[in-house]
Amino acid sequence: MKKILFFTTSILCAMSAFSQVTIKLSDFPKAWEKYIFARDTSFSSAVSAGAGGTNQVWDFTTLFTADLHDTVKYSRAVDHPKHAQYPEATLYSTSSLRMNDDFLKADSTGVWSYFANPLDSSGKAPVIKVHSLNLPMTYGAKVDDSFKIIQTIPVDTIPFLDSIRITVNYISHTFIDAWGQLKLPNKTYPNILRMKIWNDQKVKVEIHSPFTKKWSVAPFAPPSSPPTSQYLFWAPGEGDKVLDMRADSNNNIQSAEYREGAVLGLHTIASTLNGNIYPNPATNMIYINCEENQTLNIYNAEGKQVLYNTKLYKGINTINIAAFESGIYFYKGITYNGITVEGRFLKQ
Numbered sequence: 001m002k003k004i005l006f007f008t009t010s011i012l013c014a015m016s017a018f019s020q021v022t023i024k025l026s027d028f029p030k031a032w033e034k035y036i037f038a039r040d041t042s043f044s045s046a047v048s049a050g051a052g053g054t055n056q057v058w059d060f061t062t063l064f065t066a067d068l069h070d071t072v073k074y075s076r077a078v079d080h081p082k083h084a085q086y087p088e089a090t091l092y093s094t095s096s097l098r099m100n101d102d103f104l105k106a107d108s109t110g111v112w113s114y115f116a117n118p119l120d121s122s123g124k125a126p127v128i129k130v131h132s133l134n135l136p137m138t139y140g141a142k143v144d145d146s147f148k149i150i151q152t153i154p155v156d157t158i159p160f161l162d163s164i165r166i167t168v169n170y171i172s173h174t175f176i177d178a179w180g181q182l183k184l185p186n187k188t189y190p191n192i193l194r195m196k197i198w199n200d201q202k203v204k205v206e207i208h209s210p211f212t213k214k215w216s217v218a219p220f221a222p223p224s225s226p227p228t229s230q231y232l233f234w235a236p237g238e239g240d241k242v243l244d245m246r247a248d249s250n251n252n253i254q255s256a257e258y259r260e261g262a263v264l265g266l267h268t269i270a271s272t273l274n275g276n277i278y279p280n281p282a283t284n285m286i287y288i289n290c291e292e293n294q295t296l297n298i299y300n301a302e303g304k305q306v307l308y309n310t311k312l313y314k315g316i317n318t319i320n321i322a323a324f325e326s327g328i329y330f331y332k333g334i335t336y337n338g339i340t341v342e343g344r345f346l347k348q
Contacts, residue, residue, distance in 0.1 A: 021138070021139065021179050021191045021192065021193050021236065022136045022137065022138050022236065023135070023136065023137040023138075023193055023234045023236060024108075024135060024136045024137075024236075025106060025107065025108045025135050025301070026301065026327075026328060027234070027235075027236050027237060027238065027239065028106050028111070028135070028239070028240075029074045029091065029093070029106075029239050029240045030074060030091075030239070030301060030303075030328065030330060030344070031074055031075055031076045031091060031299060031303055031330055032074070032075070032299075032330045032331075032332060032342040032343070032344065033073070033074050033239055033240070033344075034071060034072070034073040034074070035071070035072045035073075035239070035240045035259055035261070036069060036070070036071050036072075036259070036260045036261045037069065037070040037071075037072065037244075037257040037258060037259055037260060038064055038066075038067075038068065038069055038185075038257060038258055038260045039066065039068040039069065039070050039097065039255070039256070039257035040063065040064045040065060040066040040068065040255070040256055040257070041066065041068075041254070041255040042065075042066060043063070043253060046250070046252040047063060047252060047253045048251055048252060048253070049229070049231055049245055049247040049251050049252070049253050050178075051178070052177035052178040052194070052196065053177075053178055054139070054178070054179060054180070055179070055180055056178050056179070056180030056181070056194075057180055057181045057183070058180065058181070058182050058183065058192075058194075058233075059183040060182070060183060060184055060185075060243070060256070060258070061183050061184065061185050062185075063185075063253070063256065064185055064256070064258065068097075069096075069260070070095055070096055070097040070257060071095070071096045072093055072094070072095050072096075072240065073093065073094050074091050074092070074093050074240075075091070075092055075093075075094070076090070076091065076092075076299070076303050077089035077090050077091055077092050077103055077303075078303070080092050080101065080103075082101075082103075085116070085127060086103040086114045086127060088105050088112070088114070088129070089103040089104060089105050089114050090104070090105050090106055090107070090302065090303050091103070091104050091105075091106060091303070092104070102115075103115070104132070106135075107135075107302065108135060109134065109135055110131065110132070110133055110134045110135050110143075111131075111132045111133050111135065112129055112130065112131055112132060113129070113130045113132050114127055114128070114129055114130075115127070115128055115130075116128070117149055117150075117151075128147050128149070129147075130145050130147055130172050131143055131145040131172075132145075132172075132174055133174050133195070137176060137193060137195075137234070138176065138193075139176050139178070139179045139193060140176060141175075141176045142173070142174065142175045142176070143173075143174045143175075144171060144172065144173055144174075145171070145172045146169070146170060146171045146172070147170050147172070148167065148168065148169050148170070149167070149168045149170070150165065150166070150167050150168075151165070151166045152164070152165045152166075153165075153166070160209060160210075160211075161207040161208060161209060161210070162208055162209075162210040163207070163208040164205065164206070164207055164208075164218070165205070165206040165207075165208065165215065166203065166204070166205055166222070167203070167204040167205075167206070168201055168202070168203050168204075169201065169202045169203075169204075170199050170200070170201050171199065171200040171201070172197070172199050173196075173197065173198050173199070173200070174195060174196075174197050175195070175196045175197075176193055176194070176195055176196075177194060177195070177196040178193075178194040178196075179191070179192060179193050179194065180192055180194075182233055182235075182242070182243065184242070184243065184258045184259075185258070186258075186260060186261075187242075189233075189235045189238075189242060191235060191236060192233050192234065192235050192242075193233070193234045193235075194231055194232070194233050194234075195231065195232040195233075195234065196229055196230070196231055197229065197230040197231075197232070198227060198228070198229045198230070203222035203223075203224075204217070204222070205217070205218040205220070205222045206218060226248065226249040227249050228246060228247065228248055228249065228254075229246070229247045229251070230244070230245070230246050230247075231243075231244070231245045231246075231247065232244055238259070240259065241259070242258065242259045243256065243257070243258045243259070244256065244257050244258075277289075277331070277343065277345055280345045280346060281345070281346035281347070281348045282321060282345055282346070282347060282348065283322075283347075283348050284320065284321065284322040285318055285319065285320060285321065285322075286318075286319045286321055286345060287316055287317070287318055287319075288312055288316070288317045288319065288333075289315070289316050289317075290312050290313065290314055290315065290316075290317060290333075291314060292314055292335050293311070293312065293313050293314055293335065294311075294312040294333040294334060294335045294341065295309050295310070295311060295312070295333065295334050296309075296310045296311075296312050296319070296331060296332070296333045297309060297310075297331065297332050297333075298319075298329050298330070298331045298332075299329065299330045299331075299332075300324075300325070300327060300328075300329055300330075301327050301328045301329070301330075306324060306329070307319070307331075312333065321347055324347045325347070326347055326348055327346075327347060328344055328345075328346055328347075329344060329345055329346075329347055330342070330343070330344045331343055331344070331345070
């Protein structure tokens with residue numbers, strides 16, 4: 001009886017600890033970080049995105065066969081030419097496979113996404129802000145937000161109307177619908193949170209009469225599309241998501257990309273010819289060994305600059321960080337030849 005009780009108690013304790021997977025701001029992407037993804041959009045048969053709920057095991061070790069790669073880099077929003085259009089954003093990301101940059105704001109309470117009206121070609125439409133998730137992020141958490149997209153299209157070929165107005169009302173849903181173990185071709189993650197994202201939408205089409213000068217509901221139905229879902233898999237301490245999947249209305253995977261690797265922090269800097277930094281973690285001083293002269297800037301985890309244009313010279317340089325608060329810091333060095341060196345360190 002004691003053995004059975006001990007075994008049952010051990011299982012319950014393990015499940016309790018496992019279910020408390022939490023993603024915090026420190027687990028989210030930061031400026032100067034870069035991630036490499038392997039992508040596939042062609043599957044020989046229907047593959048399910050998997051069930052939600054607790055203690056799941058997702059095995060995608062044999063899912064990927066294509067040789068597509070995507071590099072995603074995060075930078076400070078204030079350094080982007082369009083930052084004035086997105087003044088609240090703290091980060092933006094660039095991708096080698098997509099055309100546009102993504103803007104977002106991340107702080108200790110949550111994450112918000114920003115984008116211009118995709119139906120507006122004038123550039124004068126207000127920026128759309130969507131509340132994506134709350135932080136810290138735990139199993140069962142849900143965020144709903146709504147936004148509206150309006151497009152007016154001039155028409156000069158139909159006598160009884162001169163414009164068509166399309167209004168799309170979206171309700172965005174983000175739900176941490178599962179936790180468990182994730183198996184990918186390059187790594188197994190024992191503690192994973194899965195985020196499910198989907199939109200409800202209502203489309204309204206109106207026509208404007210040049211005679212009455214009024215808008216009325218169009219006599220034709222707007223086009224509709226089947227619902228789809230996006231799944232993001234997050235692991236503590238990994239920075240960016242480790243798996244991103246799009247699924248159709250039957251929950252079958254249409255496209256997926258998994259994290260092959262990360263180019264960030266001191267692991268990158270130590271392998272460059274421009275210098276390396278130690279110790280890491282550090283308490284009062286950091287030492288930077290440079291092979292050529294550089295200018296150094298340091299930023300905290302929220303993107304605020306804490307060290308400005310400090311000159312570094314060939315050889316070992318000493319930087320006093322005793323006054324810095326504990327946490328992760330990111331540095332950016334620019335050599336006199338224009339070569340950029342980026343990385344991060346931990347202040348204890």
